[in-house]
Amino acid sequence: MDILWQYQFRIILLGDSTVGKSSLLKRFTDGVYSDVADPTVGVDFYARSLDIEPGVKIKLQLWDTAGQERFRSITTSYYRNSVGGLLVFDLTNRKSFEHVREWHREVSEHILPHHMVYILVGHKSDLTRERKVLRDEAEQLAAELGVRYVETSAKCNSNVERAFELLARDIYELMKMGEISARDGWDGVKSGLTAKVLYPAEEEREREKSCNC
Amino acid sequence: MMLRRRSSSCSSSGVKGSNRRRRSSSNTAGFDEFGFAFVKRRERKVQHRTHDYSYPQPTAVKVKELCELLSYWNGASFICRNQIERFIRIGIPPALRGRVWKCLLDIETVRAASNFNYQVCLSEIRQPLVDLGVSEYSIISAISTLGDRENEMGSTSAAGCLKDDVPIFRQIALDLQRSFPTHRSLMGDTPEAIEGQAKLFRVLTAYARYNPQIGYSQGMSYIAAVLLMLLGEEEAFWALVVLLEKPKYLSELFDSSLKKIQHHALVFQQLLKHRKPQVFQHLEKLSVSSVHFIMQWFMTLFTSLPCWDSVLAIWDLFLLHDELGSSSSSPAPVGCEEQTEHPEETEQTSAEEKSEASGKEAVGSSGGNVFARMLKAAQRYLADTAKQSTAKKRKSESKQPQNTPMSRKGQFTPQDGVSAATDDSSPMPLRRLRSGPVGRVARRRSGAQSTRVRSLLRRTSRGLAQCSTSPRRNSCSKPGQYEASEEQRESPHRISSPEHTQLIHQIITASSPSVKIRESQLI
Numbered sequence: 001m002d003i004l005w006q007y008q009f010r011i012i013l014l015g016d017s018t019v020g021k022s023s024l025l026k027r028f029t030d031g032v033y034s035d036v037a038d039p040t041v042g043v044d045f046y047a048r049s050l051d052i053e054p055g056v057k058i059k060l061q062l063w064d065t066a067g068q069e070r071f072r073s074i075t076t077s078y079y080r081n082s083v084g085g086l087l088v089f090d091l092t093n094r095k096s097f098e099h100v101r102e103w104h105r106e107v108s109e110h111i112l113p114h115h116m117v118y119i120l121v122g123h124k125s126d127l128t129r130e131r132k133v134l135r136d137e138a139e140q141l142a143a144e145l146g147v148r149y150v151e152t153s154a155k156c157n158s159n160v161e162r163a164f165e166l167l168a169r170d171i172y173e174l175m176k177m178g179e180i181s182a183r184d185g186w187d188g189v190k191s192g193l194t195a196k197v198l199y200p201a202e203e204e205r206e207r208e209k210s211c212n213c
Numbered sequence: 214m215m216l217r218r219r220s221s222s223c224s225s226s227g228v229k230g231s232n233r234r235r236r237s238s239s240n241t242a243g244f245d246e247f248g249f250a251f252v253k254r255r256e257r258k259v260q261h262r263t264h265d266y267s268y269p270q271p272t273a274v275k276v277k278e279l280c281e282l283l284s285y286w287n288g289a290s291f292i293c294r295n296q297i298e299r300f301i302r303i304g305i306p307p308a309l310r311g312r313v314w315k316c317l318l319d320i321e322t323v324r325a326a327s328n329f330n331y332q333v334c335l336s337e338i339r340q341p342l343v344d345l346g347v348s349e350y351s352i353i354s355a356i357s358t359l360g361d362r363e364n365e366m367g368s369t370s371a372a373g374c375l376k377d378d379v380p381i382f383r384q385i386a387l388d389l390q391r392s393f394p395t396h397r398s399l400m401g402d403t404p405e406a407i408e409g410q411a412k413l414f415r416v417l418t419a420y421a422r423y424n425p426q427i428g429y430s431q432g433m434s435y436i437a438a439v440l441l442m443l444l445g446e447e448e449a450f451w452a453l454v455v456l457l458e459k460p461k462y463l464s465e466l467f468d469s470s471l472k473k474i475q476h477h478a479l480v481f482q483q484l485l486k487h488r489k490p491q492v493f494q495h496l497e498k499l500s501v502s503s504v505h506f507i508m509q510w511f512m513t514l515f516t517s518l519p520c521w522d523s524v525l526a527i528w529d530l531f532l533l534h535d536e537l538g539s540s541s542s543s544p545a546p547v548g549c550e551e552q553t554e555h556p557e558e559t560e561q562t563s564a565e566e567k568s569e570a571s572g573k574e575a576v577g578s579s580g581g582n583v584f585a586r587m588l589k590a591a592q593r594y595l596a597d598t599a600k601q602s603t604a605k606k607r608k609s610e611s612k613q614p615q616n617t618p619m620s621r622k623g624q625f626t627p628q629d630g631v632s633a634a635t636d637d638s639s640p641m642p643l644r645r646l647r648s649g650p651v652g653r654v655a656r657r658r659s660g661a662q663s664t665r666v667r668s669l670l671r672r673t674s675r676g677l678a679q680c681s682t683s684p685r686r687n688s689c690s691k692p693g694q695y696e697a698s699e700e701q702r703e704s705p706h707r708i709s710s711p712e713h714t715q716l717i718h719q720i721i722t723a724s725s726p727s728v729k730i731r732e733s734q735l736i
Contacts, residue, residue: 017384017387017431018387036390036394037394038392039387039434040431041432041513042504042509042512043508044505045501070430070431070469073469073470074471074474074475074504187500
C-alpha cells in the first residue's frame with residue numbers, strides 16, 4: 001500500500017447518544033448530511049487526510065462510538081489507542097453538556113498514565129432557538145478541562161473542518177515538541193513514509209497519483 | 214476504500230448506469246415495495262435503502278400451496294419445515310411473509326405458555342408515564358421530559374416505580390426516529406408514522422419490562438421495527454421475545470456484558486485469518502477489526518444491508534433454522550466442511566457455543582462454523598467469477614445458465630441438485646430435502662429460483678456501487694486496482710448454489726454502514 005501520509009492520528013469521538021457524533025463525522029469525511037441517521041451500534045470507522053502544513057499530510061483515523069452506556073465495554077477498548085478525542089455535546093441538550101465532565105474523567109482515568117488531547121465540541125449550533133447551553137458556560141468548562149472549544153453544525157457545515165483541524169494541529173504541535181511520540185504497541189500516532197525519504201521525482205509522481213482519485 | 218470516492222464522484226461506466234436507472238425512480242416521490250421512501254438524489258449517499266425491486270414472484274399455484282401449508286402448520290413437524298424451506302428457496306411472497314414468520318417463530322405457543330400479559334404490561338407502563346406527562350404519541354417532547362425527569366427522579370414519588378425504567382425509555386425514544394428513518398411506518402410526523410413510532414416504543418418498553426436484565430440495547434429497535442412491518446403489535450412483541458430469548462436465535466447477544474458479540478467477533482477474525490488471509494491482512498493494515506462490522510451485522514440482524522428483499526430472505530432462513538438443524542449439519546471435523554455450505558447465522562451460534570465449550574476459538578474447533586463455509590464458498594464462487602469475468606459481459610448476465618459446467622464438476626456439488634447421488638455427505642437439512650418425493654420437488658424447484666437470486670445479486674452489487682459511500686476520504690489509492698474491481702462487479706454473477714452463494718455474497722460483500730468488505734478484496 002502506498003503511504004501518502006507522514007503521520008496517522010487516531011481520534012475518537014465521545015459523547016451522549018444523539019448528540020450528533022456520526023453526523024459530524026459524515027460531514028467531515030464525506031461532506032454529506034442527513035436529518036436522520038442510524039444509531040451507531042458499537043464502533044464505526046472513518047478516515048480522512050488533512051494537509052497540516054505544506055508537505056505534511058496527516059491521516060486521521062476516526063472512531064465513532066455508540067453513545068449508549070451499554071456499549072461502554074466495547075468502546076473503552078478504543079480509548080487507549082487514541083491520541084485525540086472529541087468531546088461532543090448537543091447545544092440543545094443540557095444533559096449531554098453536563099455529561100461531558102464524566103466522559104472526560106472516564107477516558108482520562110482509563111488511559112492513565114498516558115494522556116489524550118481533547119477538544120470540546122458544542123454541536124447543533126444551527127438550532128439557535130432551542131439552545132440550552134451558553135457559549136460562556138461551555139468556554140468555562142473547556143478552560144477548566146484545559147481544552148479548546150468549538151461550536152459546530154453538521155447541518156450547516158459550520159466549523160466542522162475547523163474542529164478536526166484544531167485538534168489535529170494541537171496533536172501535531174505536541175508531537176513536534178516531543179510530548180507525544182509514536183511508541184510500540186500503541187496505535188495513537190503512527191508515522192508513515194516521510195516526504196524526505198522520497199526522491200523529488202518520485203514524490204511528484206505520488207502526488208499525481210493522489211490527484212487521480 | 215478509495216473506490217467509494219470514485220463511485221460517488223468520478224464514477225465509472227458501470228456506476229453511471231446504475232445511477233441512471235435509479236434516477237428515474239427517485240423522481241417519483243413515494244415508497245418502494247417494502248415501504249422505504251424514494252429519496253432525492255443528493256441524499257442517496259446517506260439514505261440507501263430504496264430500490265426498484267423486480268424479482269420473479271412465485272406463481273399463484275405456489276402461493277395457494279403455501280397458504281394451505283400454513284393453514285395446517287405444525288412447527289414440530291419435519292415435513293412442514295421441509296416444505297417451508299422449499300418455499301423459502303423459491304421466495305416467500307411479501308404478503309405472506311408475516312404469516313410464515315409467525316409460524317416459524319411459533320409465537321402462539323410461546324404466548325400461551327407465558328404468564329406475561331402484554332396489554333397489562335402496557336397499562337402498567339402507561340400510567341406512570343401519564344403521571345410524568347409523557348405519552349408515547351409525543352415522542353419528541355417525551356425525550357426532553359424524560360431527560361429532565363431523570364434528574365429529579367429521586368424526589369418524585371409518582372415516578373418512583375419508573376425510576377429504573379426512565380433511562381431505558383429515554384434511550385428507546387431517542388432511537389425511534391432513527392431506526393429506518395425512511396420507512397413509511399416510521400418516517401416523519403404523518404399519522405401513520407406517529408402510530409408506528411408509538412408501536413415501536415410500546416413493543417420495546419414492554420420487552421425491557423419482560424426482561425429487565427437485558428432491558429434495551431441499540432440494535433433491538435431495528436429488529437423490532439422489522440417485525441412490526443410484518444406483524445401486528447402484540448405478535449411483534451412475542452416475536453421479539455422469541456428472537457431475543459431463545460438460545461437458537463439471539464439470546465445473550467444483547468447482554469450488558471456484550472461478551473457474546475465480542476466472542477463472535479474473535480471467532481470471525483480467526484476464520485478470516487485462516488480462510489481469507491488477504492482480506493484479513495488488508496483489514497489489519499487498515500486497523501479494522503471484525504468487531505466493527507460483526508456488531509452491525511448481528512445486533513441489527515443484517516438489517517444494515519442495503520437491499521431489503523435480501524434482508525428479508527436472510528431473515529426467512531434465519532428464522533427457519535433452529536439449533537437442531539444446524540448442529541446436525543455442522544460437522545465436527547474440519548475436513549468435512551467441504552460438503553457443508555449452509556450459511557445461516559443460527560448455525561454459527563451453535564458452532565460457537567461448541568467452540569466456547571472447548572475453551573478456545575481455535576480454528577480447528579470452529580471448523581463447523583458457518584462463516585468458515587461461507588468464506589470457503591465465497592472464495593470458490595469468486596474465483597469462478599474471476600475466471601469468467603473477462604469473457605462475458607453484462608449482456609450475457611441475464612442469459613446465464615444456472616449451472617455452468619464448472620459448477621457441475623463439483624465446485625458446489627452438494628447443492629447442485631442435479632447430482633443428488635452424493636446425499637450422504639451433505640448436511641442434514643439438505644439430505645432430508647433431497648431424499649424422497651419432497652426432495653425431488655425441491656430439486657426441481659430450486660432451479661426455478663435462480664433468476665430471482667441472480668437479480669438479487671445484481672442488485673446487491675449495484676447497491677454497493679451506489680451506496681458504498683462511507684466516508685473515508687483517503688488520499689492513498691491504487692486506481693488500477695479498483696478499476697479491476699469495477700469490472701468484476703459488472704461481470705456475470707454465476708450461481709451454482711444459488712441461495713447459499715447469494716447469502717454468502719451478500720453477507721460478506723454487502724455494505725454495512727461501518728465497514729464494507731468489497732468483492733475485490735475477497736479475491
